[in-house]
Amino acid sequence: MYPCDPNGVGGMINLDFSADGRVLGVEMLDARGKLPRFLLDGAERIDRPARGKDFRRVTAAKETFNGSEIKLFDVVTEGERLIEFRDRAWREDAAVLVLPVPRGSSWTDATVTINPSRGAVPVAFLAWAREIAKLRMTRK
Numbered sequence: 662m663y664p665c666d667p668n669g670v671g672g673m674i675n676l677d678f679s680a681d682g683r684v685l686g687v688e689m690l691d692a693r694g695k696l697p698r699f700l701l702d703g704a705e706r707i708d709r710p711a712r713g714k715d716f717r718r719v720t721a722a723k724e725t726f727n728g729s730e731i732k733l734f735d736v737v738t739e740g741e742r743l744i745e746f747r748d749r750a751w752r753e754d755a756a757v758l759v760l761p762v763p764r765g766s767s768w769t770d771a772t773v774t775i776n777p778s779r780g781a782v783p784v785a786f787l788a789w790a791r792e793i794a795k796l797r798m799t800r801k
Contacts, residue, residue: 675756675776679740680763690755690778726789731757735797740764744794757782760794768799 675688692701718737723730732753734745743761751757757779762771771794775782 679738680765681740683740685738685740688755690752724793726786733793733797738764742798744790744797746790746793751779755779758787758790760790762798768795771795771798 674690676684677686677688679685689695718735720735722733722735724733725731726748729748729750732747732749734747736743736745741761741763743759745756745759747753747755748757755778756776758773758775760771760773762768773787773791775787
C-alpha cells in the first residue's frame, strides 16, 4: 500500500499494489464528499467480498485493544495477503495500519504501513497488531 496526500484533493488516497506492481485498489478517504455519484456507484469495496479476479477472499473480524474495538480485514489477493486494522475511535472508514505479506513469502517478509493521516501510533498498538496479524497469517 502506498499512502499519499495529493495537492488539490484535500484528503488521503491509498493505492494498493500487488507483489508484481499492479494496482489492485484505490482508497480515497471521504470519497462521498469528493467524487461524483456515478463513480461511487461503480466502486468496489473491500469490506465485503470483492468481484474482481485478483481478490480471492476478504474476511472481517473484531478484536479489542485497550478497550477500543478494532476492526480487522483479512484480505487475500493473487499477489499478497494483508491484515488491515481500523480503529472506530479514530476513523471507521480508514486503516490505522496494514500488514501485508507477498504471496509465496514467509511471515518474516511482512511489512507495516501506517496511515500518515493518523499521525503517531503507540508502540504497544503496533506490537499488538503485529501479534494479531502473525497469529492469523501463520494459522494452519
